[in-house]
Amino acid sequence: xxxxxxxxxxxxxxxxxxxxxxxxxxxxxxxxxxxxxxxxxxxxxxxxxxxxxxxxxxxxxxxxxxxxxxxxxxxxxxxxxxxxxxxxxxxxxxxxxxxxxxxxxxxxxxxxxxxxxxxxxxxxxxxxxxxxxxxxxxxxxxxxxxxxxxxxxxxxxxxxxxxxxxxxxxxxxxxxxxxxxxxxxxxxxxxxxxxxxxxxxxxxxxxxxxxxxxxxxxxxxxxxxxxxxxxxxxxxxxxxxxxxxxxxxxxxxxxxxxxxxxxxxxxxxxxxxxxxxxxxxxxxxxxxxxxxxxxxxxxxxxxxxxxxxxxxxxxxxxxxxxxxxxxxxxxxxxxxxxxxxxxxxxxxxxxxxxxxxxxxxxxxxxxxxxxxxxxxxxxxxxxxxxxxxxxxxxxxxxxxxxxxxxxxxxxxxxxxxxxxxxxxxxxxxxxxxxxxxxxxxxxxxxxxxxxxxxxxxxxxxxxxxxxxxxxxxxxxxxxxxxxxxxxxxxxxxxxxxxxxxxxxxxxxxxxxxxxxxxxxxxxxxxxxxxxxxxxxxxxxxxxxxxxxxxxxxxxxxxxxxxxxxxxxxxxxxxxxxxxxxxxxxxxxxxxxxxxxxxxxx
Amino acid sequence: xxxxxxxxxxxxxxxxxxxxxxxxxxxxxxxxxxxxxxxxxxxxxxxxxxxxxxxxxxxxxxxxxxxxxxxxxxxxxxxxxxxxxxxxxxxxxxxxxxxxxxxxxxxxxxxxxxxxxxxxxxxxxxxxxxxxxxxxxxxxxxxxxxxxxxxxxxxxxxxxxxxxxxxxxxxxxxxxxxxxxxxxxxxxxxxxxxxxxxxxxxxxxxxxxxxxxxxxxxxxxxxxxxxxxxxxx
Numbered sequence: 001x002x003x004x005x006x007x008x009x010x011x012x013x014x015x016x017x018x019x020x021x022x023x024x025x026x027x028x029x030x031x032x033x034x035x036x037x038x039x040x041x042x043x044x045x046x047x048x049x050x051x052x053x054x055x056x057x058x059x060x061x062x063x064x065x066x067x068x069x070x071x072x073x074x075x076x077x078x079x080x081x082x083x084x085x086x087x088x089x090x091x092x093x094x095x096x097x098x099x100x101x102x103x104x105x106x107x108x109x110x111x112x113x114x115x116x117x118x119x120x121x122x123x124x125x126x127x128x129x130x131x132x133x134x135x136x137x138x139x140x141x142x143x144x145x146x147x148x149x150x151x152x153x154x155x156x157x158x159x160x161x162x163x164x165x166x167x168x169x170x171x172x173x174x175x176x177x178x179x180x181x182x183x184x185x186x187x188x189x190x191x192x193x194x195x196x197x198x199x200x201x202x203x204x205x206x207x208x209x210x211x212x213x214x215x216x217x218x219x220x221x222x223x224x225x226x227x228x229x230x231x232x233x234x235x236x237x238x239x240x241x242x243x244x245x246x247x248x249x250x251x252x253x254x255x256x257x258x259x260x261x262x263x264x265x266x267x268x269x270x271x272x273x274x275x276x277x278x279x280x281x282x283x284x285x286x287x288x289x290x291x292x293x294x295x296x297x298x299x300x301x302x303x304x305x306x307x308x309x310x311x312x313x314x315x316x317x318x319x320x321x322x323x324x325x326x327x328x329x330x331x332x333x334x335x336x337x338x339x340x341x342x343x344x345x346x347x348x349x350x351x352x353x354x355x356x357x358x359x360x361x362x363x364x365x366x367x368x369x370x371x372x373x374x375x376x377x378x379x380x381x382x383x384x385x386x387x388x389x390x391x392x393x394x395x396x397x398x399x400x401x402x403x404x405x406x407x408x409x410x411x412x413x414x415x416x417x418x419x420x421x422x423x424x425x426x427x428x429x430x431x432x433x434x435x436x437x438x439x440x441x442x443x444x445x446x447x448x449x450x451x452x453x454x455x456x457x458x459x460x461x462x463x464x465x466x467x468x469x470x471x472x473x474x475x476x477x478x479x480x481x482x483x484x485x486x487x488x489x490x491x492x493x494x495x496x497x498x499x500x501x502x503x504x505x506x507x508x509x510x511x512x513x514x515x516x517x518x519x520x521x522x523x524x525x526x527x528x529x530x531x532x533x534x535x536x537x538x539x540x541x542x543x544x545x546x547x548x549x550x551x552x553x554x555x556x557x558x559x560x561x562x563x564x565x566x567x568x569x570x571x572x573x574x575x576x577x578x579x580x581x582x583x584x585x586x587x588x589x590x591x592x593x594x595x596x597x598x599x600x601x
Numbered sequence: 602x603x604x605x606x607x608x609x610x611x612x613x614x615x616x617x618x619x620x621x622x623x624x625x626x627x628x629x630x631x632x633x634x635x636x637x638x639x640x641x642x643x644x645x646x647x648x649x650x651x652x653x654x655x656x657x658x659x660x661x662x663x664x665x666x667x668x669x670x671x672x673x674x675x676x677x678x679x680x681x682x683x684x685x686x687x688x689x690x691x692x693x694x695x696x697x698x699x700x701x702x703x704x705x706x707x708x709x710x711x712x713x714x715x716x717x718x719x720x721x722x723x724x725x726x727x728x729x730x731x732x733x734x735x736x737x738x739x740x741x742x743x744x745x746x747x748x749x750x751x752x753x754x755x756x757x758x759x760x761x762x763x764x765x766x767x768x769x770x771x772x773x774x775x776x777x778x779x780x781x782x783x784x785x786x787x788x789x790x791x792x793x794x795x796x797x798x799x800x801x802x803x804x805x806x807x808x809x810x811x812x813x814x815x816x817x818x819x820x821x822x823x824x825x826x827x828x829x830x831x832x833x834x
Contacts, residue, residue: 010652013638013659016631017648020639033643056647059659099624563650 007061007558008098008106012091014062019088021055022048022081027484028163035376043376046165047383048080049073060561068551072544077390078161078537079544082480086548089479090118091555093472108559114469115556121469122549129457130542137453137506138538139441146438153434153443153535155179157395158388160446160534165384170214174381177217178388181368184219191433192396199393202386204322205367208378209352212371217381220349222360224367225319229348229357230296231304231311239346241289241359242282243320243329243339248275248300272299279303289346291359293317310346312357326363391540398539399437443535448481450541452499477545630676634658637671781832788828795821 024031025046032046035054045051052066069083094114098106106114158178162171185205186194198205207224209216279300282290289310290296296313304311320339323329329341344360351369358367370385372378437443444450458464458474478496485492638661642648646661646669653660653670661669795818802814 009657010659012631013635014648016635017638017642017659020636021642055642056645057642059648059650062648096628561650 006560007108007556008091008095008111010059010061010561011555011558012088012095014059015065015084015088015091018052018062018065018084022051022084023483023486025051026081026085026164026480028168029487030164042374043379044374045376045380047380048084050379050383052080052084061555061558064554065551068547068554072547073387074390076394076540076543077387078394078540082544083548083551085479085483086476086545087551087555089476090472090548090552093476094556097468097472111556115553117466117469118473118549119553121466121473122546125458125461125464125466125470126454126473126542126545129454129461130538133457134444134450134453134538135441137441138444139439141445142438142441142443152179153438154182156535157392157434157443157537158182160536161388161391162384163534164446165387166381170381173215173217174384177219177368177370178385181219181366184221184364184366187364192399195389195392195396199389201322202389204316204319205365206382206385207351207356207367207369208382209354209369209371210375210378211373212352214372214377214381216352216369216371218369220358220367220369221364222345222347222358222367223319223323223365224349224351224369225312225315225357225359226354227312227314227357228355229310230301230313231309232348233308233310235288235308235310235346237345238362239288239343240286241291241341241343242285242287243324243341244290244292244296245294245317245320245338247292247294247296248278275299283307285340287340289343291315291320291323293320323359323361326365327361391537394543395437395442395537395539396433398537399433399440399442442538444538444541446534446536448484448495449499450536450538451477451480452496453503454545456500456503473545473549630672633676634672637675641669641671784828784832788825791821791824791828795825 021033025033025048030046032044033051035043035045043050043054049070052069057063057066065084065087069080072083073080094106094111155175159171159175162174162178165171166174182194182198185198204223207220207226287309290304290312292311292313293315294313296311301311303309323341324339327341327343329339332338332340342362344362346360347358349356349358352371368385370378370381372381444453455474455477458470458477461467461470464470481495482492485495638648638659641661646663649660649662649668651660652658653673656670656672658670658672661671663669798814798817798821802811802818805811805814
């Protein structure tokens with residue numbers, strides 16, 4: 001058999017290995033990976049991005065895939081393992097199609113052509129299938145089962161996201177805590193703005209604590225600063241606080257002040273008197289709390305003690321900026337930079353053996369305290385929590401376009417169904433974002449339903465411009481539910497058969513105008529039906545498929561890999577010096593690369 | 602629109618069954634390689650950007666900076682599998698194909714259908730071919746009658762085989778002649794029984810007897826193989 005194209009062969013090998021690494025961590029039944037270091041530190045995680053970034057990968061294609069995956073995860077907060085699974089399945093499908101349909105194998109130009117066509121499918125046929133087929137199905141589905149979903153779409157969405165990513169015991173606790181956090185922060189405010197606020201400031205709004213069980217996670221009112229008060233006095237009521245970015249040190253002499261210096265002693269005396277003057281001016285301002293990002297000199301600490309002023313040092317300047325932005329703060333005129341703001345209260349909190357400071361603002365800020373026994377688990381829980389809000393942000397952003405598209409598709413579905421006017425009207429109100437998303441068909445039950453639906457619609461698309469590419473994509477999509485149900489192969493086949501027959505019934509009923517058959521909720525993924533159903537976002541899945549096809553395009557257009565002598569730059573975000581050029585060429589003799597340590601672990 | 606707009610498609614035929622088997626075997630091999638590579642990655646090996654010169658698999662590097670090729674060092678080679686001088690199965694399948702090509706289709710013995718090769722060629726199990734092949738490597742054992750056609754057939758295989766294979770020296774157990782005498786007499790006895798069993802099998806009419814004879818033949822072949830290994834060690 002003739003030799004295969006280098007890029008396809010290399011891609012299949014690389015992706016095959018990466019797929020093997022992650023496939024056992026997929027889904028609620030998946031396991032975790034335990035990494036150990038020679039120093040004895042361990043990291044237990046099942047977070048796809050963390051696992052793959054921890055491996056030592058120097059192959060340029062592997063690093064390129066990792067970059068694509070990280071970029072996708074950053075945008076949607078979802079689907080790192082599914083990304084790898086889908087990409088590997090597509091590459092294998094392409095390789096098999098070479099064997100089955102063609103006498104030879106793929107040439108470089110043939111592969112590029114195929115890559116372009118797959119990208120075109122992602123723009124046209126995929127969009128059509130999702131907007132005109134899956135979305136109406138999802139909205140019909142959810143409207144049929146609205147009595148079950150009335151509890152809270154948000155709960156189900158969060159549950160769906162978490163249940164596949166952490167162990168079951170932790171999932172319940174985390175879900176409860178995250179929902180509580182969201183409700184406390186939103187407080188009848190606009191949902192979209194709340195989500196965007198939490199997502200963009202998540203790093204400031206959460207505090208990780210090691211050494212406690214996961215069940216100790218809670219929501220604390222106020223902004224928690226991970227340092228204790230240097231000087232603490234108990235005070236009630238609203239307090240005026242001063243924010244400092246510099247220390248009251250020798251450099252506190254402002255430019256423009258004229259000082260005449262005779263001897264060193266005189267200078268020291270002068271310096272002290274200047275500082276005393278500044279501190280007295282603070283007392284005049286009736287400042288009760290001083291928040292500083294730097295260490296203040298001992299004299300300032302003494303002064304604070306004497307005057308019963310609470311002093312907090314080493315505050316992260318990002319947190320100080322955040323406080324400045326959310327409160328009605330005024331900036332003092334004279335340099336160095338100082339802000340004055342009002343705080344509702346100040347207190348100390350005890351979290352996991354440490355004492356932290358807690359600042360209450362008038363804007364009712366809450367902090368999410370996440371606890372875990374080990375650092376690796378904590379990292380995973382923090383990633384999952386961050387991902388939840390990234391996913392919700394992505395979903396709410398897509399909702400705007402959903403509104404427009406649903407309105408157009410509801411006219412298409414008009415012929416077979418009788419629309420209810422109040423449905424479309426209530427959908428437009430932003431107060432009920434989640435209800436609107438559900439009615440617009442933005443969510444589906446978890447467990448592979450999206451993949452089954454897309455597989456079915458891609459294969460049965462009547463006016464498809466590129467049937468072979470649609471078939472390739474449709475076959476590859478089934479790899480995700482196959483892995484989810486890998487513990488029981490018969491289960492997968494049963495579910496697939498039931499679902500497809502049910503879809504056929506639906507199609508027939510729609511065409512015939514007869515009564516729609518009873519829609520079973522979920523795919524029977526959970527054995528007992530008492531378990532609450534979970535939802536996932538359709539737009540997130542759509543974005544996943546598009547990202548995978550774009551990454552595939554990059555992989556297939558690699559003509560040759562040239563090795564260079566220059567050192568590698570560390571970190572997954574940077575590209576290596578080994579450029580992948582899109583010209584056909586002989587593979588050069590690889591020269592030894594200079595070694596550089598990648599990220600730790 | 603076809604997947605490929607080249608002119609070759611006009612002459613395309615679907616892959617034959619043999620080619621399908623090769624494709625399937627390659628796919629399984631690829632899966633095995635991926636699995637091993639994934640396991641090694643999780644153990645802390647580094648995936649390099651280079652490929653092995655022999656088989657083209659991606660190279661791994663362990664913590665002691667040694668290069669490691671999963672396919673070459675752990676899996677059997679893809680190519681050697683088909684080399685009849687090294688693999689008994691390949692030798693037997695080549696013999697069978699030759700027989701099929703030269704003879705008309707044989708009648709199928711319903712009774713002894715458990716061993717089609719035996720009914721077609723009347724020849725013993727592949728271990729004998731291995732014996733023949735190893736006989737060309739090591740000191741010649743006393744293989745006399747039934748596998749007469751096998752050495753001639755296998756000698757036809759050798760010219761197409763790679764010259765390096767021929768010249769790989771046997772790990773000559775040329776010392777220890779006492780051991781040789783005992784082993785060769787044991788071999789003779791086993792072969793004698795084997796011959797007898799084969800003849801009985803050709804004439805047997807009942808299923809149970811055939812099965813028992815086949816078991817006996819298998820036992821003899823295995824003893825022969827261990828004797829060969831003893832000789833070579």
